[in-house]
Amino acid sequence: MRREASILHLDLDAFFAAVEQRDKPSLRGRPVVVGGVGGRGVVATASYEARAYGARSAMSTAEARRRCPAGTAFLGGRFAAYRRTSDVVMELLRELSPLVEPASLDEAYVDLGAGDHDLSVAGVTALGRALKERIADATGGVTGSVGIGTSKLMAKIGSDLDKPDGLVVVPPGAELDVLHPLPVTRLGGVGPATAERLHQIGVKTVADLAAKSLTDLVSLAGRAHGAGLYALARAEDDRPVVPDRGVKSVSHEETFERDLTDLVVLGREIDAMAARVGKRLRASAFSGRTVTLKLRRYDFTTLTRSQTLPQPTDDPRHIAATARRLLADAGTSGGLRLLGVGVSGLSVYAQGDLFSEDDGPEPADDADTAPAVPEEPEPPVPAESRWWPGQDVRHDEHGAGWVWGRGLGRVTVRFEGPTTDPGPVRTLRADDPGLHAADPPDWRPVVNGRAGSDA
DNA sequence: TCTGGGGTCCTAGGACCC
DNA sequence: TCTGGGGTCCTAGGACCC
Numbered sequence: 486m487r488r489e490a491s492i493l494h495l496d497l498d499a500f501f502a503a504v505e506q507r508d509k510p511s512l513r514g515r516p517v518v519v520g521g522v523g524g525r526g527v528v529a530t531a532s533y534e535a536r537a538y539g540a541r542s543a544m545s546t547a548e549a550r551r552r553c554p555a556g557t558a559f560l561g562g563r564f565a566a567y568r569r570t571s572d573v574v575m576e577l578l579r580e581l582s583p584l585v586e587p588a589s590l591d592e593a594y595v596d597l598g599a600g601d602h603d604l605s606v607a608g609v610t611a612l613g614r615a616l617k618e619r620i621a622d623a624t625g626g627v628t629g630s631v632g633i634g635t636s637k638l639m640a641k642i643g644s645d646l647d648k649p650d651g652l653v654v655v656p657p658g659a660e661l662d663v664l665h666p667l668p669v670t671r672l673g674g675v676g677p678a679t680a681e682r683l684h685q686i687g688v689k690t691v692a693d694l695a696a697k698s699l700t701d702l703v704s705l706a707g708r709a710h711g712a713g714l715y716a717l718a719r720a721e722d723d724r725p726v727v728p729d730r731g732v733k734s735v736s737h738e739e740t741f742e743r744d745l746t747d748l749v750v751l752g753r754e755i756d757a758m759a760a761r762v763g764k765r766l767r768a769s770a771f772s773g774r775t776v777t778l779k780l781r782r783y784d785f786t787t788l789t790r791s792q793t794l795p796q797p798t799d800d801p802r803h804i805a806a807t808a809r810r811l812l813a814d815a816g817t818s819g820g821l822r823l824l825g826v827g828v829s830g831l832s833v834y835a836q837g838d839l840f841s842e843d844d845g846p847e848p849a850d851d852a853d854t855a856p857a858v859p860e861e862p863e864p865p866v867p868a869e870s871r872w873w874p875g876q877d878v879r880h881d882e883h884g885a886g887w888v889w890g891r892g893l894g895r896v897t898v899r900f901e902g903p904t905t906d907p908g909p910v911r912t913l914r915a916d917d918p919g920l921h922a923a924d925p926p927d928w929r930p931v932v933n934g935r936a937g938s939d940a
Numbered sequence: 941t942c943t944g945g946g947g948t949c950c951t952a953g954g955a956c957c958c
Numbered sequence: 959t960c961t962g963g964g965g966t967c968c969t970a971g972g973a974c975c976c
């Protein structure tokens with residue numbers, strides 16, 4: 486918790502639905518539901534008009550159809566459009582401070598302390614008001630709710646207090662007055678399971694939570710989570726705003742319209758998912774060592790099976806073959822409603838093709854999935870965004886270096902020499918001239934704290 | 941026609957190593 | 959003669975978030 490209200494949280498209101506209503510005037514003022522439109526779909530976002538009828542995020546689309554009147558628009562989603570609008574907003578936030586942490590397409594934290602701002606309550610209130618206006622202007626009318634406080638916790642609580650189109654500044658010193666009357670479920674990290682256990686020991690509000698001992702909370706929720714709850718109930722929150730959280734895994738999963746049992750059909754599904762995952766890995770110059778198969782059975786029981794390979798891979802055939810083996814071991818009895826393929830344990834090493842970029846176009850891998858609205862093609866990934874030792878690296882006074890990757894957004898990779906203090910992680914932009922310095926030949930990439938492979 | 945898809949973090953047990 | 963202890967890696971699952 487800081488002495489000044491210098492952390493801002495922005496939450497765009499009913500974001501996906503708002504973009505649809507902006508782009509299609511006929512939808513304005515009408516209930517709009519964005520999400521899965523198939524038999525097993527769920528709601529991603531309901532416009533405020535749809536919420537009036539009881540439609541909610543995470544509700545099955547079937548339930549939302551029952552609740553909403555004729556004339557409600559049910560849309561499959563246009564993620565490229567949402568991303569474009571999100572990018573516009575995030576750029577506005579970066580004008581406020583270099584420390585912007587997107588939490589999703591429609592949410593972000595900003596550390597105003599890293600910018601040049603009047604951090605008085607009056608000052609940040611004016612800043613918040615101006616920001617909301619600029620967002621609406623730049624996006625064609627998308628609104629957002631802003632919270633500003635002395636920590637991420639208070640900023641997020643603030644943005645939630647006056648939705649939609651709200652602005653709440655929690656002045657320094659007022660944290661507990663705001664926090665304690667709220668239900669515990671408003672704290673991040675208190676989901677259905679934790680809420681149920683807390684209710685069983687009589688905890689309904691944050692004030693109730695603050696009355697519990699650390700020992701009680703640790704035994705209820707585990708060491709890390711319990712200690713976290715204990716601190717949050719006291720408004721103790723030092724979490725920094727981190728502009729680039731490294732990507733740790735890449736996955737694709739799909740719920741089928743009908744349960745599947747046929748291993749041949751499921752094998753083809755695995756191939757298609759592995760192709761998508763491999764493509765995304767290559768686009769961001771990542772490879773990973775651990776392949777995970779996720780499956781959900783007919784009765785909704787969910788399990789994962791994983792295998793760690795000796796070398797990292799981004800090869801769809803390799804990923805698919807591993808996942809197929811895991812599926813054969815796990816079995817398909819009773820039918821599967823969902824399959825997923827993921828790769829984790831990422832490093833920047835791309836095997837095999839480091840020096841042959843032009844290995845032809847990728848095979849079409851998503852002909853089997855026909856989204857309600859076609860996705861726009863992704864921009865081609867420039868060859869120079871791929872990394873290999875000696876290329877595109879910069880160092881600073883700590884002896885650490887970074888590259889910039891594309892495809893998964895900006896990716897920060899740290900390089901460490903054998904005897905070097907790692908130093909803080911920084912981000913470079915694609916057009917940064919420092920990208921073309923050379924690195925010492927014996928340095929190794931370190932991604933997510935784990936050493937990458939020699940290339 | 942109940943229950944998406946993309947992630948992150950944590951826990952816990954066993955293997956293995958020193 | 960008796961039964962260490964710490965650390966890391968791997969696997970699996972659970973809770974949570976947007």
